[in-house]
Amino acid sequence: MDAKRSSIPDRLLAWYDRHRRDLPWRAKPGEVPDAYRVWLSEVMLQQTTVAAVTPRFEAWVARWPDFASLAGADEADVMAAWAGLGYYARARNLVKAARAVVAEHGGAFPRTEAGLRTLPGLGAYTAAAVAAIAFGERAVVVDANVERVVARLFAITTPLPAARPAIRAAAETITPDARAGDFAQGMMDLGSGVCTVRAPKCLLCPLREACDAFASGAPERLPVKAAKKAKPQRHGTIFWLEREGCVLLVRRPDRGLLGGMRALPTGPWVEVPPGLAEAPAETDWTVLNGTVAHGFTHFDLELALARGMAEVEPSVAGEWWPIDAIGTAGLPTVFAKAAERLRTGR
DNA sequence: TACACGTGGGA
């Protein structure tokens, strides 16, 4: 490795010592990291911004401060606590992993990348990040920030995701044996605040002199990404069934979209508006004017809203939830949005 | 490998 590359770890660590972000899950210099908090934060931060995670992290650790408390939690409470954060498999896997730690590891988190990797919800990134940050293991931590920084440092022009092996190999060559956790967090802070997607602040970058993309004059062109596919449009109907000041909520199947979450009953989500298909009860439905639009990762959804009074027993299993407490039900955003419209009938 | 899987914020 040439001299400009060999200086990267020291330069990055020195920059981190001066500019590290103070985050609620991050141990202060000299403190011993709390593995539970490190793990929880890493899972919450998957595809989710620091701004969105911060208040949710604080509320979560106040309620479930360690593996034992989370392992003993009611799964429905956990899912409701996760509502609005998205990617709900993360919450299901948090409970599974906490229970595995208590039942199979004697309450102690595995301390190696390989051991962590066996737990549900800990993939290549999170296992490496926890091993490095919580336990000081030298692990090669590659998230979207690191991908961007490394693609630029080494001027890797292969489009993502095909570039992943080359990026990992390059990251391997600059990962130090000591302070691997600080190095990982430093790379992420650098990617987040300096080596940004648009308009990178190269004049503030400690690695500028080692960066081939900076030398090229157009670092923002890297990394190259593959073109994305168009999102299909789907249509559906949400049903608001009332009885004595309550509304019928169902629990979605454990697998699949919004799995395990409390929800309003819906019909199918399909190419053509399905009308009142699969309504949860026979009644005189009123279809509201207007629709609710919601974008998921891989399709856009337009929902018609139907209101009705329960005159007979519903045809689906569910729970009657007080309408004036609908905010405590832990509904995913798409249903919270619809509920706000339906509650008032507008 | 490719796709399913959420959401809110910035430009």
Add this chain to the structure above:
DNA sequence: TTCCCAAGTGT
């Protein structure tokens, strides 16, 4: 408004 994107994982 629309598009892009964020500390990815599981199948």
